[in-house]
Amino acid sequence: MKTRLSSLVNQIKPSGIRKFFDLANNMDGVISLGVGEPDFVTPWSICHASIQSIERGYTSYTEPEGLLELRKEISNYMKNRFQVTYSPYTDILVTVGGSQALDVSLRTVLNPGEEVIMIEPSYVAYAPLITLAGGKPIVVQTSIDTEFKPRPEQIRRAITKKTKAILICSPNNPTGSLFSKVELEAIAEIIKEYDLLVITDEIYAELSYDESFCSIASIREMRERTIIVSGFSKGYAMTGWRLGYICAPESITQAILRVMQNTLVSVPSMTQYGAIEGLKNGEKHVMEMRKSYRQRRNLVVSHLNEMGLDCHMPGGAFYVFPSIRSTGLSSEEFAEQLLINQRVAVVPGNAFGESGEGHIRCSYASSMDNLNEAMKRMRAFLKSLKIKQEKADTKGC
Ligand code: PLP
Numbered sequence: 018m019k020t021r022l023s024s025l026v027n028q029i030k031p032s033g034i035r036k037f038f039d040l041a042n043n044m045d046g047v048i049s050l051g052v053g054e055p056d057f058v059t060p061w062s063i064c065h066a067s068i069q070s071i072e073r074g075y076t077s078y079t080e081p082e083g084l085l086e087l088r089k090e091i092s093n094y095m096k097n098r099f100q101v102t103y104s105p106y107t108d109i110l111v112t113v114g115g116s117q118a119l120d121v122s123l124r125t126v127l128n129p130g131e132e133v134i135m136i137e138p139s140y141v142a143y144a145p146l147i148t149l150a151g152g153k154p155i156v157v158q159t160s161i162d163t164e165f166k167p168r169p170e171q172i173r174r175a176i177t178k179k180t181k182a183i184l185i186c187s188p189n190n191p192t193g194s195l196f197s198k199v200e201l202e203a204i205a206e207i208i209k210e211y212d213l214l215v216i217t218d219e220i221y222a223e224l225s226y227d228e229s230f231c232s233i234a235s236i237r238e239m240r241e242r243t244i245i246v247s248g249f250s251k252g253y254a255m256t257g258w259r260l261g262y263i264c265a266p267e268s269i270t271q272a273i274l275r276v277m278q279n280t281l282v283s284v285p286s287m288t289q290y291g292a293i294e295g296l297k298n299g300e301k302h303v304m305e306m307r308k309s310y311r312q313r314r315n316l317v318v319s320h321l322n323e324m325g326l327d328c329h330m331p332g333g334a335f336y337v338f339p340s341i342r343s344t345g346l347s348s349e350e351f352a353e354q355l356l357i358n359q360r361v362a363v364v365p366g367n368a369f370g371e372s373g374e375g376h377i378r379c380s381y382a383s384s385m386d387n388l389n390e391a392m393k394r395m396r397a398f399l400k401s402l403k404i405k406q407e408k409a410d411t412k413g414c
Contacts, residue, residue, distance in 0.1 A: 029145045034368050037352060041362035048391045050379040051362040053190060055254040055335070059291070060302040063253065066294030067287045075290060079283045082274055083111020083262070087289050090296035091262055099222070101234045101245070107267040110274060111284050115220040115248040115261040116142065121280075122216055122244045122263060123150035125273045131181040133216075136167050138338070138369035138376070140190045140218070152181070158372035161340055164329045165192040169203045176207075182214040183207075185233070188221040191369045191378040192338040193314075193331020198231040205236045216244045220261070223252025223303050225333040226311045234264070241266050251334070252303050253295050258288045310335050313381040313388055320392040321379075324399055335382040338366065342375045344402055352377055358401065359394035 020027075034051070041047045070076075082088065088105035095101050103109050112118040119142065127133070129151040135143050137156045144154040155175050159165045172183065185204065187196040196204075208215050215233055222230045234243040248261025263273060314331065321328040321339045328339035341351045348365035355361050366376030381388055 025149050025151070028148050032141060032368070034141060034364050037356070037362060037364060040353075041356060044356070044360060047356070047360045047362050048383070048387050048394070049362040050381070050383060050388075050391055051364050052380055052382070053336070054256045054382065055251060055306065056382045056384065057254040057306055059253065059255050059258065060295070060299055062298060062302075063255070063291040063295045067291035070287050070290035075286055077286065079286050079289060081278045081281065081283050082109070082270075083284060084286070084289045084293070087111055087293050087296075090293055091264070094296050095245075095264055099230065099232045099235060101232055101240060101264070103264040104267070108264055108270050110263045110270055110277065111289060112248070112261045112263060112277070113281065113284055114250055114259045115218065115246055117281070118246040118248065118261045118263045119143075119146055119216070119218065120150070121273050121276045122246060122265075122269075123147055123152065125269070125276050126214060126216075126244070127152040127181060130179060132177060132179045133181060134172060134175045134183045136165075136185060136189075137371065138165060138191050138366060138373035140186055141368060143184055143186075144370075147184070153179070155180070156370060156372075158370070160372060161327065161329060161338075161376070165189065165194045165338070166196065166200060169207060172204065172207050176211055176213075180211065180213060182216055184216045184218070186218040186220075188225055188230070188331070188333025189336075190221065190334055191336050191364070191366070191373065192329075193334045193336045194329075195225055195228060195230070195332025196233075197228060198236075201231055201233045202236055205233055205239050208242055209238060214242055214244065215239070216246060219245055219247040221251050221334040222247060224307055224310055224335060226307070226314065227330075227332055230333070244269060249292055249295060252306075253292075253299060254306060255291070255295070258291060260284065260288050260292050310381065313383075313385065316385070317379065317381045317388055317392065320396075324392075324396050326395075326399075335380055337379050337381065338373075338376050339379070340376055341366075344399065345406075346402075348374050348377060355395065355398050359398045361391045361394050361398075 366373030
């Protein structure tokens with residue numbers, strides 16, 4: 018029989034994260050540190066603005082690139098917050114979440130077989146999206162020794178004649194690592210030297226805790242080579258609204274727009290009206306959420322290190338990525354046994370690529386009570402593993 022599926026789609030494996038969520042959802046009393054989304058509800062002023070837009074009858078298609086008023090707000094925000102200038106008329110596109118922004122960007126710039134360098138451990142959708150766009154993901158592996166940041170020479174070694182772009186994510190999912198300006202400058206040098214593009218996923222930019230966030234687009238001569246992918250899901254607690262955006266030079270955005278005109282028509286109007294309010298008046302809410310995540314990050318990192326799970330202090334997002342190597346278990350064994358024995362759900366690190374093996378991802382976007390209880394249960398789990406190991410050692414003697 019003829020195959021009914023595209024050969025590109027056939028290359029996409031089922032998500033490694035789903036398997037654990039399905040298992041956890043069928044159990045009682047589970048504390049989930051698995052989910053990658055804020056535990057806050059969207060600030061009320063944003064919801065209210067959206068409701069008002071419906072009441073006023075603003076319910077039709079908008080411009081395919083998004084409402085001009087929203088693009089103007091995004092333009093102001095990018096300039097004031099990250100010192101990068103984008104024209105609301107030509108350089109900004111409103112998308113269905115960061116997800117669609119990544120998808121249309123990759124589909125617009127890639128020719129079949131062109132390579133995109135991505136840093137692992139990585140967000141689960143990167144490799145599939147590159148593949149579906151006809152490209153080839155080239156993985157640069159990192160480890161806890163460099164806080165999961167690539168050394169410049171690793172990136173250089175991954176470059177071939179087919180390299181089109183480098184995809185970076187800072188603050189990072191799943192590791193929480195944040196690139197400093199100096200680190201971005203080193204990457205920028207390589208991008209300029211080899212005349213590449215960079216796609217920078219800045220969806221967690223608002224959740225940077227100690228150092229302020231730097232966009233690679235703000236580095237000298239980089240704006241013309243950069244596609245910024247960002248959105249409201251994480252910083253504004255708006256995951257369900259499905260609202261993101263792209264900022265890039267006009268030649269690129271106008272090409273992306275041709276893809277969007279034919280596949281999307283426009284992002285839901287009520288969502289866009291909510292986001293306008295978010296950018297106009299929502300900063301104080303974002304600050305409060307950021308403060309709360311920072312406290313929770315500090316709590317979780319100190320607990321994990323105290324219990325012997327080596328964990329670097331992540332600069333942003335709401336994830337920690339501790340090593341579980343000391344237990345002798347694989348990431349999947351650890352996550353599965355922790356869930357079954359102590360009812361705490363975490364994501365095995367290998368779901369984010371081979372270099373995530375030996376780690377787990379814990380999201381701290383959960384209440385302090387939940388986090389304290391989860392840490393208590395994790396400690397009990399580690400203790401039970403130690404007792405088991407001691408018994409096995411004694412038998413061995
Ligand atoms: N990029 C990263 C790194 C993410 O973690 C996520 C969501 O988890 C996305 C993009 C997708 O964002 P959105 O929900 O806005 O589509």
